Amino acid sequence: MQEKPIQIYGSFIEDSAKIGQPVHYVLKVLHSKNQELFFPGNNKKFGHFEPIKKEYFSTQTSEKGSLDSAIYTFKFFDIADFQTLSLPIYLINASDCTQIYPKADTIFLKRLLPHPELINVDTMISNVEIPLIKPKTNIKNVFIGGIEILLISGIIYWVFGANISRTYRYYKLWRKNIEFRRAFQRQSRSISQDPKGIQRLENATLVWKKYIEKLTKTPFSTFTTTEMVDNLKDKRLAKALKAIDSAIYGGNFSEKTMESVNIMVEIANAAYQTERRKIKLERRKK
Template sequence: MQQKPIQIKGQFLEDSVKIGQQIHYGLSVRHGKNQEIFFPSVNQNFGAFQAVERTYFPTKTDATGSIDSAVYTFQLFRIENQHSLAIPVYLMQEADCTKIFPAKDHIFLKRLIPHPEKINVDSLYQHVPIAPLQPKTDLKNVVIWGLGLLILTGLIYWFLGTSLKKWFKLYVLWRKNADFRRTFQRFTRNIENNQIGLQNLERAFSLWKKYIESLTSKPFTTFTTKEMVDTLANKKLAKALHELDSAIYGGNFSGKTTESVNMLVEIANSIYQEERIIISQEIKKS
């Protein structure tokens, strides 16, 4: 039985395209049931068109033959006004494959500027705002300014270095005292005869010892009660420490416990003031 002639049709699914926009090309072939048809892959050369993908549809067969179809997706980046394309199919035969082309179809380039040839480029340059050029930094001036600043800093340190160190030391001393008072007050705000209150009391006492240690440079955190009393030579301290030990370790909380806490603050403040006086006198001498 003689095969019917192959009918092939290829056409763009859009009338026009912008640069870089995706366009679609439909290709369909009607052929005999026993004929094998192959469509080109997207890896082939399609001229001005860059292939993105190929969507192949299943073969449809009826009494008159078979239909194969596919849609190719392309992108176009050339600026000619019109482009044409005809994608062939391959018919498998005994000896080789026969390439069969459809009629060429055309697509037009859609320009964002209708008549670019009429644009006066010189007039565009005149309307483009040009930012003023910043003066180039002279490396020589940078070096001179840098050396001058270094010398000035050295002179300031030469004449005022010792005093600046003392002032900074005074500032650090004040800052530590402010931090201590704030944290100590937070711990002692809720001292009561219960577990949480006694824990806060223990934290406050531990904080006080660390702060006194930073002021005197002596290991108060490891001292016994007697060693602390002997070091500070404060008669009231012995009674205050006894009350605190009795409350913390023995649970004997009383009104005198609050008085002892206030005594710790007074002692810490007294040592702080003494250190401030010493540093201030050193500043006057320098």
């Protein structure tokens, strides 16, 4: 029997929203009962839309097929007149996953102020009263003092500038690593097979990806698994991400899940040490 074509629908609940105001996006899929699919998580940005939460509803099955649906809550901070969004679903095949997109939907920006192109700058300037500035005394002394400060600052930077800059970069790396460890441990401490535990696993993965992205200054959250492995030079990452995705989207929670979490921590620490070595090598080159 030929399978019915997948019907996918995605749209905003609101027609318009202010900058930073939560907006809701509904994603529905009608498919055959024997087809396996999963929805995108809420651990990465979709264009200008920053995810806040995802609410998934139980599958409803009828003679027409199986209906899966979810509501995503987003915020956006772009000042364009409108934004479009099309969230995909992932159809699981025998060998890989296929992304299927619905028709894009549009939400418009509610402006609290007129559009910049509609503002009459000449009128604004003519209505601004410019106070008279009285000449200050001792301009000569102020000028000489400024020159002295600049000279002293220049000498200090010339002698100690490189060490100060390097020490500050070391401190920033260390501080961000401490913040990452605390945030990651807070989420991974209570990972389990129940829905709350799976959500914490998803949150921990998001914390890890954002840290690696800032640490390596690469768009890590947009990379494929292959690109992630090539960038971090650690083949364990592919299996670790696969096990974690299987737990989050497929509910396949096992000992490998926690092993994969520990591997992610080791990879993050290795990336941190790599960045420290780069700073040290810069010093030797100079």
